[in-house]
Amino acid sequence: MDAARTTLKVCIVGASGKLGQYMVQHALDRGHEVIGVCRAVSGGMLAACAGRITLAPVATDSRDFSWRGVAGCDAVLTVLVPRGVHHYSSGTAQAVLDHARPGARLVFSCGYHITRDGQDIYSWKVKALVQVAGRLAKLARLVDLDDQVEACRRVFASDTRWTVVRGSDLEEGETQGLPVWSRHVGDPILASNITRRVDFALFMVEAIGNDELVHEAPAIVGCRTASALAQKQVV
Numbered sequence: 001m002d003a004a005r006t007t008l009k010v011c012i013v014g015a016s017g018k019l020g021q022y023m024v025q026h027a028l029d030r031g032h033e034v035i036g037v038c039r040a041v042s043g044g045m046l047a048a049c050a051g052r053i054t055l056a057p058v059a060t061d062s063r064d065f066s067w068r069g070v071a072g073c074d075a076v077l078t079v080l081v082p083r084g085v086h087h088y089s090s091g092t093a094q095a096v097l098d099h100a101r102p103g104a105r106l107v108f109s110c111g112y113h114i115t116r117d118g119q120d121i122y123s124w125k126v127k128a129l130v131q132v133a134g135r136l137a138k139l140a141r142l143v144d145l146d147d148q149v150e151a152c153r154r155v156f157a158s159d160t161r162w163t164v165v166r167g168s169d170l171e172e173g174e175t176q177g178l179p180v181w182s183r184h185v186g187d188p189i190l191a192s193n194i195t196r197r198v199d200f201a202l203f204m205v206e207a208i209g210n211d212e213l214v215h216e217a218p219a220i221v222g223c224r225t226a227s228a229l230a231q232k233q234v235v
């Protein structure tokens with residue numbers, strides 16, 4: 001699938017959020033038809049795109065995902081948000097897995113803490129964030145990282161054409177270009193641990209047309225970070 005040249009019908013689940021809005025823009029820039037899925041209360045966040053995208057005001061994590069239009073899409077880009085303690089991430093992932101058409105390209109977002117094969121090597125900072133901050137946030141019923149783990153477990157086990165993009169720490173700013181990636185957190189190229197949010201979104205959209213990323217869980221980092229540039233010199 002050549003996403004750069006073909007007009008595709010692209011569904012963006014979580015379109016109203018920071019990452020989602022950037023994904024909408026990149027997809028429109030590539031000439032795709034965009035359907036933005038978000039809760040009705042969030043629709044106003046996409047006012048700037050009114051008339052250029054179709055909005056589907058749906059509670060994405062409901063098990064029966066009342067909006068069936070997702071089945072008509074060539075690709076579904078999903079922001080997996082570990083928000084609250086009501087299985088928001090796993091509910092959303094399950095809904096997409098259940099209702100996307102067979103063969104559709106599915107791209108999900110998460111953080112470095114997700115591991116596919118257990119071969120990732122984490123810094124003390126990431127471990128502390130997950131073990132301490134993650135548990136405190138769950139106790140406060142704000143964030144449930146375990147549910148994002150469960151969401152990704154279901155995606156990895158599915159027979160869909162999935163990619164799970166694992167984001168580093170994020171920052172705002174102008175685009176630097178397509179992030180570089182590695183299969184395992186702990187690889188030197190990822191050491192800088194920072195990506196522009198606009199470029200995280202770019203990677204998600206470009207992944208639609210990159211079949212090499214099917215059944216991969218790329219951990220990404222900004223292409224102009226010190227660790228990415230150092231690796232380029234070594235190669």
Ligand SMILES: NC(=O)c1ccc[n+]([C@@H]2O[C@H](COP(=O)([O-])OP(=O)(O)OC[C@H]3O[C@@H](n4cnc5c(N)ncnc54)[C@H](OP(=O)(O)O)[C@@H]3O)[C@@H](O)[C@H]2O)c1
Pocket residue numbers: 013014015016017018019020037038039041042060079080081082083109110111112166167168169170
């Ligand atoms: N440092 C980081 O921030 C970091 C690092 C690595 C990876 N990531 C990944 O980046 C993604 C998050 O991206 P983001 O920057 O777009 O986050 P965001 O702007 O905070 O995303 C907000 C999303 O949360 C949803 N949401 C659900 N309940 C909500 C509520 N009560 N109030 C507000 N929003 C609610 C919204 O869905 P509706 O659109 O339906 O309203 C919206 O799409 C996740 O996949 C995360 O794992 C983040």
